[in-house]
Amino acid sequence: MVNARVERLCTDPELYIIRIDDDEIKYFEAAWYIPEGITYNAYLMKLKDAVVLFDTTKADYANLFLEKLRELVNPEEITHIIVHHTEPDHSGALPKVLEANNYKAQVIGTAFARNLLEGFYGKDVVKNFKVVKDGEEMSIGGKTFRFITVPWLHWPDTMITYVVEDRLIFSCDAGGGYSIPETIDDSDEEVVQRYLPHVAKYIVTVIGHYHKYIVQNIKKLKNLGIVDNARMILPGHGIAWCHNPRRIFEFYERVGAGVPEKDKVLVIYDSMYGFVERRMEIVLDELRKLGKKPVVYRFTDREAPAVSDILGEVPSAEAIIIGASTFEAEIHPRIRYTLFEILDKANYEKPVLIVGAFGWGGVAGRKIETLITRSKFDHVATVESKGMPTEEDEAKLREAVRKLVEWTS
């Protein structure tokens, strides 16, 4: 059941999180399988003569959101609503919140956001809209609100808010992750450790297409001096970083840059009738002999892992091994789609070994090789052969694995 949590994050300024815990969603953006769920975080700040709402929630949960909001404030008392990003997981409830507010609040966002909001929800939501530019400051309730654009984190409309006196960063998608963490904030290290892989999966699936902008935008915020200085980083999804705020942006930078974990080799393959499987047994045996730690995802007639999970593993891999059957003169469809998404969203400079098996004509290996050589990945070798692997095939596979491992050292 979708739940809502309201908690106070600090008393000065009086700041609350309104977190909708969505455990009913199956496919984020109708694409990414997330059985772990997601949270939509909005924040409310009560100041001496202003009440500021930072983002809202998904339209499906607008009534639940309003119910929780009313525990904190009469919606008519909200003076400002800051829209960091208009994707409807954050803006969907805006029309109902504005209706409950009698359209008294000033809505603040970028020019791009204004345009999108009008397109999504009509003219009423933007009739009291204040467009802000990169770096612009506004005095609200005795505090200085600085708005900083972070384009492509996740859309071109996106900005963050820095509350100067309190050193608070409201970062919307940036700093977010999938899953429904047990805690609101980063006070429990075990919760954080369980949460971070869901952050990597979120980054690649949602922002991965724009991953160079992750590094670029965080650098921009660092150069402004606000990251090192931040007291809290408050994202639109997942954990609120109240204790060690820098940690989440450091994690984002590592994922954005594809910093590998020592010895992790990501192995992805399909096997229709065991021919690729047998080759992968050889490959995995050689990898383990060389001290590597393979992480394996396989598509067979009994299992089909989520592509979203595979994507989340790519940035931290030292190397990748792709195994594929030739299927109707093409790459097996599961691997074809997985590869398409990897090249689109997780395109990093990492070495790749390709392993192929075929019945009467090998096509998959060559086609994968062409795609890999046109990407940022480094093609190490392709070993493709017919039917069950021979002793000669086995020797070639072991040699190719050794070459891949040498590449990582």
Ligand code: FEO
């Ligand atoms: Fe969480 Fe891009 O929206």
